[in-house]
Amino acid sequence: MTGPVGRPARLAARRRQPAPGSGFNRRLIAPMVLGSVLNPINSSMIAVALVPVGAAFGAPPAETAWLVTALYLATAVGQPVIGRLVDTHGPRRLYLAGTALVGLAGLLGALAPSLGLLIAARVLLGLGTSAAYPAAMHLTRSEAERTGESSPTGVLTVLAVANQTVAVVGPTLGGLLIGAGGWRTVFAVNVPLSLACLALGAARLPAAERRPDRSDGPGRTDRTDRTERTERTERLDHAGIALFAVLLLALMLFLMKPDPARWYLPVLAVLAAVGFAVRERRARTPFIDLRSLAGNRPLIATYLRQVLGYTAVYAFLYGYTQWLEEGRGLSAATAGLVLLPLSLTALTVAGVTGRRPAVRGKLLVGSACQIAACAVLLLVHASSPGTLLIGVGVLAGISQGLIGLGTQTALYHQADPATIASAAGLLRTFMYLGAMAASAANAAFFPHGATTGGLHRLALFMLGSAALLLLLTLPDRSLSRPAEPEGS
Template sequence: MTRTGIAVTAMLAGTLLAPLNSSMVAVALAPIGQEFALPPGTTTWVVTVFYLTACVCQPVLGRVADRIGPRRLFAAGMAVAAVASAVATTATSLPVLVLCRGVQAAGVSAAFPCAVLVIRRSGEARRLTAVATANTTAGAVGPVLGGLLTAWAGWRAVFWVNLPIMLVALVLAWRAIGPDERRSGRRAALDPLGVLLFAAAVVALLDLMLGRSWPAAVVLVVAATGFLWWERRAAAPFVDVRALAAAPGLVPVLGTFVLFNLAYYGAFYGLPSWLQNTLGYDAAAAGLLVMPIAASSVVVTVAGGRVAGRWTLPLSGCLLLIGVAALATFGPGTPAWLIVLDGVVLGIPYGLCNLGLQRLMYERAPERMSGVVAGLFQSARYVGAILAVGVVGAIGALRPLALVMTVVAAAVIGVLAFDLRRSGSSGVASPGQDPGRTLWARP
């Protein structure tokens, strides 16, 4: 294996840790609550704090990677995450465990932006498919692995399993990634006010979606407006919103990813609840009926890099629309085979869209902003999922939820069709792309 291959392998190991840990611990919440004698509503902080921290830290650490390079940041992130995971195995209270989860999320958040930078440095964009595959597969196998580990060795095992992955990734990356480049101004301030406003907006959004409180809506508007105002004026902005807006088609990519994840996770979270509350399935049976969504998404992601072309994103949008619209026809008499079939239809666009939009993000990001844009891309995924949780909680019933998600899916198709026409008409790379590469060319 070449040195670049070893470096990317280390990046893949680090990248899969975020989706793995966000999904694996979900099945351990019940035994955690039993050990600490806490209700389910309290133990969910173990999951919530991970999503919240990762959503904020991905672009923050992406900006750091743009300034200092991927080698030291990735190694530091893996070391911090490993320490947090080790301490979590000895936690004697929920606050300690929640703190460890926050630190763990901050550490693994360095992986994806660093992976994009390593791929950018190597000039081998085809390796983005492997990154997408690692993300999708880890998220799918996380609940299964977490369940097995919890059953065999208790909930603390879901944290022990991280340690060998993190340490191997650290060693491989340190040996294989070339020295970080010396860049002028790399020690400039991180723009703490910009980071604070961004974090406040994300926290307010989460609180608004989960608690639907009006004060959170006010904080969200004020923080988001303040963030955009400040970032346009800061000497060294956390996110250079001017450059972001000037990069052709980049903002629509991020916005489309938010909408796509909103529609997808709206169905993913809403369907199990309907299966249990309306059709009377137990949790295990409902999980089996939903499993085809994750399974088909993994298969398509693995195969998608070989078959992706100009049609990939429009097809994924159409399949998403079909999948969520079909949910509006479900009722008490819906057969199990139809539920499984619709799950397969929903999983296919997740794999295709994840591949297509990730590659498009990579190609349209200005080179000097590769890390922070990669972080924003991941944050867009989390924001879409957060919005979906709020919408599912607010609507409840499957049919009206499906109708809302159908409108969102239609919006996704409209944006993708417009982008396809715009990018296809020129046939040239946008500023910030690797020369000779376009989204619609096979890697």
């Protein structure tokens, strides 16, 4: 926001900031939470809109699937890129720009005359919803530095629970919207959500503040700081970002549909990875500082745990839901009721344990419950009693709640405070890598429908991922007391 309107808004936002040493500014929580849930709600609502969209445009499932894929790909690339911009320019302007883009994308989707434009709207939604979560993590870190509170577990828990809640109710909300006004309402609802985020963000988010530097002195001015921010923008590693995007796109497109005929995709991913590594080691201001990341082994381990944990989480959500409908013969509504205890358990566990700082304990119990859920899944058959079907979901819900909260809290403590937003965006990227791996596994084990045999093979795949998660967590004593990185 610039000009005669933007300047008073920034000044007002600065005046409303609480004094140093006071408690966490609770006025920030509403825009943080509302903005961060835009991504999961758009990820989940579309599930119930695929069939009516296909009927409207005469498109087969293979084409409407791009409505899901487009948002995943755009978000996986956009989260770390926009996170880097948040670290450079501050959260306010990126939050406002991103949520404004969400509103434009919702309007485009509501009016789209073709499937192609609808897919373009989903790409814009993916990019627009990529700003709020990195901005929220940046604001959380900034408030912790201001208040001297090293571990704002309450705020981190609110973010985790809000995102899980919205992901759970997304399909239900989507169904209600479609019933009330057709499938276009799933896109149109983003317009009022965007306006609410813009109003809250403009009124409550602080103007960007310069981090103190050793070179600070009486001769430094706001104009000097603006000049330095401009120079950092001009030095933004565009080549590194482009190579990173090519790497992710090639890898995810192959994982979505593994096929020997698509051999060029993994080859392209490897070439892009090599080029990216070379570029980042030579760049003056790298997009992702690989040298620093290589020296932060706890953070690397957290990213690996994110991939492993969410590979099993998404494989269960996708595969088990499909089996309940096709293998067990339940209706979509009944399958949703069977999975409801999973969702409620995940939310309850995250809410109850959120304020406890035992990151290692959360991840150990979460991975153990994930292993137990996979083992029970091997016992499930088409004639299994309902209590067994619900019980396996409860175990999966415990693991989902603990793993999601544990990895987010671990990253908060392990990432460099100066790059917390880009680190948080990268955490979301690794989550989507797990989602893509799970999607590929479902396609491989359910080639002709969700059979019980296919479900058992999928359970073995999930068991391997969960076991690796446990083995990666068990010896990691650094998680018992997550260390603050240098510079905090």
